[in-house]
Amino acid sequence: MRHAHPVAFATITKQEEADYHFVFATLQDQCTRLGIPCLVRAFISDGEIALKKAARSVFGEHLLLINCYFHVVQNVKKHLSKTKESSEHKDQVLKDVSRIQLAPTQIHFEQACELFLIKYDALPGFAHFFQKYVYKEYFKNWYEGALPGYPSTNNSLEALNRAIKEHHLDRTREPLGTFKARIMSVVEYYGKDERVICEERTYSVEDERMAYDFIRTGKRTRTVHDWSDRVKHLYFPTGNNAEVTGREIEAFNNSDRRSLDHYLTDMEATHRVTMTDTLWFNWNCTCRWFFKHNSCYHVLVAAVTSGAYQLRPEANTLPLVKKRPPGRPKKMSKALVID
Structure with a gap:
């Protein structure tokens, strides 16, 4: 879900709204003719306004426009x-x-x-x-x-462009006919059946072990019902804190507006998992690890505590055998007791 999977290339003479509109409309038309669903919910790009206007004019005003974070920086x-x-x-x-x-x-x-x-x-x-x-x-x-769970940058697309230039086109200028033939080979290469697009989040054994370790610590989470959105929020303590306080939850939802530093302190005092009616692996967390890796152990803990998931046996991090300490035992019991 956090990688680019190209399926088409287009060549245009200009970079104006009409040119981009033609490309997007053609893509949508071809998908319709081939019976491929083409429901675009979000569109990520740099700050080029003509590109974003064209996307909305074709895919609908509901389209969420994501501005590439890398370009912002x-x-x-x-x-x-x-x-x-x-x-x-x-x-x-x-x-x-x-x-x-x-x-x-x-x-x-x-x-x-x-x-x-x-x-x-x-x-x-x-x-x-x-x-x-x-x-x-x-x-x-x-x-x-x-847009939780999806990239905030188009870095994967830029990396793909570089790979095409260096490995497929050798960074040379060629006639349009030759370029078209090479691009078709690139489309076939990236369109192989074994290049499966993963549409669901996956959680590794390491994620499950981190969840197991958190549960073992006995740290207390707190569940808060949001009746307006019909969801539940599970709040986690951070750092060395053993539990989440009501003040920290209140500060997270109504952060301190005195200064940016106070705001950031309130936001980093707890993490929140939003538990909806969807499958548990579609739940979202507010921690940095989740935003950057599209998964985290907080979601697993929420799934386990709610009964939606059971950790795999290999998630158990306890040692198989506890080593006996050296020396004589501190306390000795009687070998024989006679009434």
Whole structure:
């Protein structure tokens, strides 16, 4: 689910909305003719507006537009390079950008960005530059919670483009006819039957062992019902905390707005798994590991405690044999007792 699986290539003469519209409409038409379902729910790209407008005009206004996080960071770096700020200050800006990118919901993201703009309002022109990544429709959805379980960057596509240029086209310019023949061979190569697209999340034995270890610690989680959305939220303690407090849950849902640092502290004090009526492996977590790897042991713990899943036997991390300590026993019992 977090990898690109190309099935088609198109050649256009310009990079305008009409050209992109033609490509998307042709793709949708061919899928219809071949009986292939073509329901596009989200579209990820860089900040090119013509590309995003064309996608929405073809696939519908419901289409969620995801702005590539990598391109956002590159644009922030480019803007900071024009300032006279110290390298330490620039690094802190980028670090804060990476932390607010982990926002689990739109409300959290907007709150974090507002506090972020307040914190760096003194940077010349930075607040005006960054506002479009907070409020503009075509640029704002670059945080992980915008589409949980899917990439927040198009890095896999860029890596594919590089592989095609270096390994299939040898970085040479060729006539269109020759290029078309080579591209067809690339389509066949990436369209082989053994290149299966995984549509479901998978959890490794290591994930299950981490879940087993967490359950063994005896740390206490808390379940909160959200009757408005008909879901349950399971909150986990973080760090060395043994349980989640009501104050931490309240702070997570209504984070401190005094400063960005207070907000980030509240967000990192607990992790939340949203338990819906769907299959358990489709549940989402708010921890960084889940956002970057599309799975985490918190979801497994939630599934086990709710009775939706049972860990595999190999998830048991207890040693098979407990080694006897050396020396004589500290306490001795009588070998024979006579009444």
